Amino acid sequence: MEKVLEVKNLHKSFGSKKILEDVSFSLKEGEILGFIGPNGAGKTTTIKLILGLQSIDSGEVLINGYDTKKNFVQAISKVGAIVESPDLYMYLSGRKNLELIARLYKEVDKKRVEEVIKLVGLTNRIDDKVSKYSLGMRQRLGIAASLLNHPNLLILDEPTNGLDPEGIKELRDLLQKLVKKEKIGVLISSHNLAELESFCTNVCIIQNGVVIDSTSIAEIKKYDIPTYIIELDCVENIEKYIKETDNVSGNFIKVTCPKEEIAELIKKLVKAGYSLYEVKMLEMTLEDAFLKKTGGNVIE
Amino acid sequence: MNNLIKNELTKIFHKKAIYIIAIITIIVGCLDYGIIKLSGSMNKLYENDTTMKYIEDSLSMYDLNNPNDASNYVEDKTMIDVYKATKNYSYESFEYYMLNDKGYEYLSCMNHEKYVTKNEEEYKKCEASYNQLLKDLKEKDWKYFVNQNKEMVEEQIKTTEASLKIATEETDKTLLESELKILNIRLQGINYSLERNIYPSNKTNYSFISMYEGLATEWESLEKDEKTYTDRNQLLNKRDVEKNFKEYNYIIENNIDYSGTFSAKNMMIAEFSGPILFVLVMIIFIAGSIVSDEYNKGTIKQLLLRPFSRTKILASKYISCLIVFLMYTIFYAVVCMIAYGLASGFSSLGEPVVVYDFVSASIVEMGLIPYLLLQFVSVLPVYLIILTLAFFISTFSGNTALSIMVPFMTYFISSIISGLASSMEVKMLKFFPTMCWNFNEYLFGGMPSFKYASLGTSIAITILTFLILFILSFILFKKKDIKNQ
Numbered sequence: 001m002e003k004v005l006e007v008k009n010l011h012k013s014f015g016s017k018k019i020l021e022d023v024s025f026s027l028k029e030g031e032i033l034g035f036i037g038p039n040g041a042g043k044t045t046t047i048k049l050i051l052g053l054q055s056i057d058s059g060e061v062l063i064n065g066y067d068t069k070k071n072f073v074q075a076i077s078k079v080g081a082i083v084e085s086p087d088l089y090m091y092l093s094g095r096k097n098l099e100l101i102a103r104l105y106k107e108v109d110k111k112r113v114e115e116v117i118k119l120v121g122l123t124n125r126i127d128d129k130v131s132k133y134s135l136g137m138r139q140r141l142g143i144a145a146s147l148l149n150h151p152n153l154l155i156l157d158e159p160t161n162g163l164d165p166e167g168i169k170e171l172r173d174l175l176q177k178l179v180k181k182e183k184i185g186v187l188i189s190s191h192n193l194a195e196l197e198s199f200c201t202n203v204c205i206i207q208n209g210v211v212i213d214s215t216s217i218a219e220i221k222k223y224d225i226p227t228y229i230i231e232l233d234c235v236e237n238i239e240k241y242i243k244e245t246d247n248v249s250g251n252f253i254k255v256t257c258p259k260e261e262i263a264e265l266i267k268k269l270v271k272a273g274y275s276l277y278e279v280k281m282l283e284m285t286l287e288d289a290f291l292k293k294t295g296g297n298v299i300e
Numbered sequence: 301m302n303n304l305i306k307n308e309l310t311k312i313f314h315k316k317a318i319y320i321i322a323i324i325t326i327i328v329g330c331l332d333y334g335i336i337k338l339s340g341s342m343n344k345l346y347e348n349d350t351t352m353k354y355i356e357d358s359l360s361m362y363d364l365n366n367p368n369d370a371s372n373y374v375e376d377k378t379m380i381d382v383y384k385a386t387k388n389y390s391y392e393s394f395e396y397y398m399l400n401d402k403g404y405e406y407l408s409c410m411n412h413e414k415y416v417t418k419n420e421e422e423y424k425k426c427e428a429s430y431n432q433l434l435k436d437l438k439e440k441d442w443k444y445f446v447n448q449n450k451e452m453v454e455e456q457i458k459t460t461e462a463s464l465k466i467a468t469e470e471t472d473k474t475l476l477e478s479e480l481k482i483l484n485i486r487l488q489g490i491n492y493s494l495e496r497n498i499y500p501s502n503k504t505n506y507s508f509i510s511m512y513e514g515l516a517t518e519w520e521s522l523e524k525d526e527k528t529y530t531d532r533n534q535l536l537n538k539r540d541v542e543k544n545f546k547e548y549n550y551i552i553e554n555n556i557d558y559s560g561t562f563s564a565k566n567m568m569i570a571e572f573s574g575p576i577l578f579v580l581v582m583i584i585f586i587a588g589s590i591v592s593d594e595y596n597k598g599t600i601k602q603l604l605l606r607p608f609s610r611t612k613i614l615a616s617k618y619i620s621c622l623i624v625f626l627m628y629t630i631f632y633a634v635v636c637m638i639a640y641g642l643a644s645g646f647s648s649l650g651e652p653v654v655v656y657d658f659v660s661a662s663i664v665e666m667g668l669i670p671y672l673l674l675q676f677v678s679v680l681p682v683y684l685i686i687l688t689l690a691f692f693i694s695t696f697s698g699n700t701a702l703s704i705m706v707p708f709m710t711y712f713i714s715s716i717i718s719g720l721a722s723s724m725e726v727k728m729l730k731f732f733p734t735m736c737w738n739f740n741e742y743l744f745g746g747m748p749s750f751k752y753a754s755l756g757t758s759i760a761i762t763i764l765t766f767l768i769l770f771i772l773s774f775i776l777f778k779k780k781d782i783k784n785q
Contacts, residue, residue: 053601053782077607087598091314100310103303104606145602 002029003062004153004185010049010059012042012209019045020209023059027185027202029152032175034200035189042209043189044084047157050187051081063153077105080151082159086142090131094122094141097130098148105149116144119174135162143174154178154186160195172199227256227282230266233275241268304608304616305623312586312624321585325578325632329639332567352383364415374411381407385434394442397501398433406430442499450490457483478520485516485549492552508558512548519545532751539658539747546656550663556652563648564640565668571636572675573740575682580711582628583683587621588690588703591777595698601782614695614777618770621687633672658745678739681762685737686711688769696776710734718750727752736761 005027012020020042027033037043048054050061052068052075061068066075088097098116102108117126120140130138139162146154154175160168176199178184190196196203197217204214230253232238238248242265247254255265262279269276312318355376362373382404389396406429413423436444460483464476489509492498500506518541529535551558560566591614594600603613641649653671657664666674686707693703714734721729729735730750736758741748748754 048782051601051605053604055779055781073607073609076605079605081605083601085598087600087602089311089314089599090597091316092311096310096314100307101602101606103307104608 002064003027004029004064005050005187006062007046007050008060008062010046010061011057012045012049012054013057018209020049023206023209023211025204025211025214027153027187029183029185030179031202032179032186032188032200034193034196034203035187035206036193036196036203037189037191037206039191041191041206043191043206044157045209046206047081047083047155047187047189050155051079051083052076053083078149078151079153079155080146080149081155081157082139082142082146083155083157085161086138086145088130088138088141088145091129093129094126094133097141098126098145101145101148107150108148112148112150116147119147120144121170136164136167139163139167143171147178150182152182152184154184156186156188158189158191160190160192168195175199226259227254228262229254229278229280229282230269231277231279232269233277238274241265241272301608301612301616304613305619308590308617308620309623312590312620317585318582318624321578321582322628322631326635328578329635332636333639333643352380356380367416370416374408374415377411377415378404378408381411392501394499394501395437397506398437398442398445401500402433403430406433442501443494445500446490446494450487450494453483453487453490457487482513482516482520486513488552489513492555495555496557508548508560512545512552515541515545515548536747536749543656543658546663547654550654550656550665556654556665557648560644562644564637564644564646565648565651565653567640567644568633568636568649568668568672569653569675572633572672574738575679575686575711576629576632579625579629579632579683580686580707583621583625583687584690584704584707586624587687588694588707589700590617590621590691590694592694592698592700592703595782596700604782610778611774614774618691618773621691625683625687629676655744664744674743675740678743681737681739681766685733685762685765685769688766688773692769692773695773695780721750725751730754730757731761733761733765737765 003026007023007025010020010023011018023042023046025033035043035046045054049056050063050068052072056069061075063075064078068075088094089100092100095113095117098113102110102113117123120143122137122140122144125133125137130141133141139159143156143159146156159171163171175186175188179186188196188199193203193205200217202214202216203220205212232251232253235248235251235253238253242248242253242255243257246256255262257265266276266279359373359376359380362369362376364370364373382399385403385407386396386399389399406426409426410423410430413419413426457480460476460480464473464480467473467476489512493500493506493509498506498509522538522541525538529538548558550556591600594603604610606613637649649668651668652665653668655664655666655671656662689710690703690707693706694700697703714737717729717732717734720726721732721735730752735750735753739755739758742755
């Protein structure tokens with residue numbers, strides 16, 4: 001798979017204040033990279049450096065193999081992005097906004113404009129002024145605008161801001177469809193790890209301008225050992241059967257162990273004459289797993 | 301690049317504010333129309349029954365034995381008499397004019413003889429002339445009066461020519477010669493008014509004929525004046541007289557229509573002789589917001605993500621400002637033409653403009669539109685520097701309020717500085733950009749009113765100022781970091 005984005009050793013400071021230090025990561029076609037960090041970690045600044053909106057102190061950014069410093073026009077021509085918020089001309093209609101952008105690409109025609117309008121489901125309201133749109137609709141129009149030029153790199157900065165759960169689900173479905181169909185790479189930033197769980201194939205975690213972890217979701221999920229809660233009729237002598245790390249509270253016990261072991265435990269408990277009312281597996285979040293992996297590094 | 305410019309224009313033309321400015325322009329245009337219409341009857345407004353009644357009532361307060369009071373009494377009484385006599389004529393009519401001119405003379409004489417000198421005989425004479433005038437006004441048309449005048453001048457010319465033949469002394473000769481010259485000019489003026497149907501009235505440009513005579517007399521003495529002027533103001537005055545006399549002379553000799561001060565043509569020329577405030581308002585508004593608005597609304601980010609270099613993006617914005625500036629100037633000119641045309645007739649717009657060119661010491665005749673264009677080009681640096689200043693501040697500060705305010709301040713301060721420069725005669729001010737940017741005075745070999753100004757320095761300073769603002773805008777824009785919101 002081709003690398004659509006390569007970020008190498010980015011440094012950036014404003015005055016004496018260091019914003020980014022040695023930030024590197026890369027993104028391939030078909031990947032969705034979650035770029036995660038608390039507010040003020042340097043996510044937006046990194047994205048602005050990638051897009052050439054701010055100057056790079058040192059390091060380089062390659063988009064589809066083009067250096068953004070040397071070949072900005074080629075590098076940027078297959079990029080779609082929303083930075084901070086969908087920046088639209090409020091006094092123009094949704095369609096006019098898209099038409100203005102379409103005019104700046106040779107290969108984008110009227111048909112493509114209609115296509116993206118349909119894709120984000122704005123057909124009914126597209127001729128209204130953007131100032132009359134809700135935040136969610138603006139977000140969708142912003143995504144439509146960023147898809148106009150058939151990008152193979154899509155950069156979305158906090159796209160879930162202002163979206164309701166339904167909207168987030170729609171966005172996820174849309175992105176997954178795009179990634180499969182058009183083979184694009186997506187960089188998506190958020191301060192909320194849990195929210196991105198269902199979106200991403202990879203994550204890159206940044207804090208205070210430094211990348212602290214960059215890995216695949218699968219890798220993190222390795223640390224995903226499930227926890228079970230078992231309800232019993234009584235907990236007398238239960239210590240014999242469980243490990244010291246497990247908890248007992250009331251008639252509940254909380255056990256953390258791989259799948260195979262829990263089956264054995266249940267058998268033992270039944271043999272010993274306990275009555276089991278319920279065995280429930282607790283879902284573990286990406287955030288929990290990440291915390292486990294990094295040993296309790298606080299994200300928010 | 302073309303598409304970038306198209307986009308910028310789309311954005312500009314979707315802003316409501318520019319339509320508001322355009323509408324204000326039209327309203328002011330209509331006001332101009334009203335003012336021109338009104339100014340014609342301003343005097344008439346003042347002379348109404350109430351004021352006349354008041355003056356009449358106060359007549360009794362004068363003591364006729366006091367010589368001072370007596371002359372004031374005569375003055376006021378004559379005014380009332382003229383008012384009563386002209387009451388039934390319109391302000392623009394020929395009769396109104398004649399009664400105010402000759403009628404005033406006779407009535408004044410009558411009152412003087414009656415109340416001051418008390419000379420019955422003289423009074424009768426004046427009264428007879430006055431009655432003759434009233435009779436003639438009823439029976440004859442204006443040509444009768446002008447022809448009467450013409451005959452008189454022709455008679456004077458004959459006698460002067462006769463005395464010139466028998467004159468022996470050189471000084472007498474020259475004196476008679478110049479007298480003859482002026483009489484001929486007067487005759488020329490009369491013929492012109494007869495041919496052009498410029499009858500004596502407040503409506504036609506009859507005053508032009510008498511001004512022409514005045515200028516001729518003045519120029520006759522100044523032309524012979526060979527001395528070089530040490531006082532600049534005297535020299536400027538001489539050139540002024542020369543210019544006006546030559547222009548009037550050309551108009552009359554070539555039988556070109558002279559349109560008055562309030563004619564559409566001359567109003568247009570006056571309007572375009574300097575920077576137009578409304579055009580400045582428009583360009584400051586457009587250029588001052590075109591970049592900073594995008595910073596403030598965040599839309600600059602989307603714009604910079606397109607496959608164009610920053611130089612091209614900024615250039616497209618600058619070119620769009622220029623396009624709007626030119627379009628608006630044309631719009632403004634058309635609105636003015638329509639307003640002035642409606643107020644004082646469209647015909648004068650087709651008449652040629654007559655200008656005296658000091659370089660070739662001859663008259664240049666040109667169409668109104670080329671002349672207006674020439675004037676526009678001569679003040680173009682003012683517009684361009686103000687536009688570029690607004691654009692520069694907009695680009696580097698991102699603050700729309702600042703980028704609109706500073707160019708305005710610059711423009712208003714510029715007039716204060718030029719006032720200072722001419723009153724205090726500060727030599728160094730010739731290097732000050734706003735002292736250099738208006739080239740209107742230099743047209744047709746004109747002399748700048750500021751003593752130390754020179755064309756070369758002004759051109760150099762103007763180009764330098766423009767280039768600094770223009771190039772700095774691009775350098776700063778290329779380096780600009782788009783800050784987080």
